Amino acid sequence: NAGVTQTPKFRVLKTGQSMTLLCAQDMNHEYMYWYRQDPGMGLRLIHYSVGEGTTAKGEVPDGYNVSRLKKQNFLLGLESAAPSQTSVYFCASSPWGSDTEAFFGQGTRLTVV
Amino acid sequence: EDQVTQSPEALRLQEGESSSLNCSYTVSGLRGLFWYRQDPGKGPEFLFTLYSAGEEKEKERLKATLTKKESFLHITAPKPEDSATYLCAVHPTDTGFQKLVFGTGTRLLVSP
Numbered sequence: 513n514a515g516v517t518q519t520p521k522f523r524v525l526k527t528g529q530s531m532t533l534l535c536a537q538d539m540n541h542e543y544m545y546w547y548r549q550d551p552g553m554g555l556r557l558i559h560y561s562v563g564e565g566t567t568a569k570g571e572v573p574d575g576y577n578v579s580r581l582k583k584q585n586f587l588l589g590l591e592s593a594a595p596s597q598t599s600v601y602f603c604a605s606s607p608w609g610s611d612t613e614a615f616f617g618q619g620t621r622l623t624v625v
Numbered sequence: 626e627d628q629v630t631q632s633p634e635a636l637r638l639q640e641g642e643s644s645s646l647n648c649s650y651t652v653s654g655l656r657g658l659f660w661y662r663q664d665p666g667k668g669p670e671f672l673f674t675l676y677s678a679g680e681e682k683e684k685e686r687l688k689a690t691l692t693k694k695e696s697f698l699h700i701t702a703p704k705p706e707d708s709a710t711y712l713c714a715v716h717p718t719d720t721g722f723q724k725l726v727f728g729t730g731t732r733l734l735v736s737p
Contacts, residue, residue: 516668543723554629554727555669555712562723571724602668610716610723611657616668 514538518603518617525593525624533588533620535603543606544586545570545614546578548599555602561586562609593624627652627717631728638703638735646698646711646731654718658696659725660689661712669712672698703735 516537525531535544546558557570559578567578575597577589586605590597600621604614628651638644650658657676661669673682675691682689686707688699698711710730717726 545723552729554729555714555725556727557724560723568723604668610725611674613659613671613674614669614725615671616661618668619666 516603516605516615516617518601518620520620521618522621523623525590525622527593527595527624529593530589530591531593531622532590533601533603533622535586535588535605535617537584537586537603537605537615539605539607539615540583541605541607541615542583543609544580545604545606546576546586546588547602547604548572549602549619550599558588558601593622595624598622598624627715627719627726629713629715629726629728631711631713631731633731634729635732636734638700638733640704640735640737641702643699643701643703645700646733648696648698648713648728649694650696650713650715650726651694652715652717652719652726656716656718658691659714659716660696660698661714663710663712663730665710672711700733703733705735705737708733708735 545560547555561580564583603617606614630649660672663669673689712730714725714727
């Protein structure tokens with residue numbers, strides 16, 4: 513049982529480049545989330561989805577876009593990367609939303625130079 | 626503003642030395658409080674959810690408790706494999722979307 517899988521695990525981007533982070537879950541969960549984790553700060557919600565075809569903004573959505581074309585996949589895009597987007601990104605899924613446990617991926621460490 | 630504060634930031638214990646981690650929260654209303662464990666280089670792993678003051682949950686050497694203003698994660702006779710960062714998060718009632726407010730965590734190191 514793979515759970516939540518994120519690709520890639522590491523990436524270095526130059527300022528202004530674009531990239532897409534892929535999250536895949538095999539638990540048939542409705543809810544999916546993208547968080548970022550920075551030193552000295554708690555995990556912060558970027559975007560989330562409550563089901564296939566839906567997306568919504570979280571706490572820190574600026575500079576990111578997302579898509580959920582298939583229930584099992586949740587993509588996070590950076591159109592024009594900035595050094596402030598250097599962070600560790602975590603995808604998570606849950607069956608019933610934020611009132612229940614979330615299952616997290618292993619994370620993607622992104623460095624923007 | 627919803628806020629979660631965890632203390633201490635770091636804790637070093639000897640194997641078998643019991644202690645407690647604290648999570649203080651300020652929210653207008655609480656839908657749930659969560660504890661997660663995070664190992665270096667990995668994503669958080671769910672431990673407990675607590676929904677109301679007075680509630681307690683246990684798992685192996687860990688016991689989580691909840692009051693109206695804080696939660697404790699008690700670690701009894703810890704082992705080196707309990708070394709990790711422990712994260713607390715709250716789900717406030719006053720948010721219009723699926724938002725958890727996370728603390729910055731307590732880094733626990735258990736020495737043999």
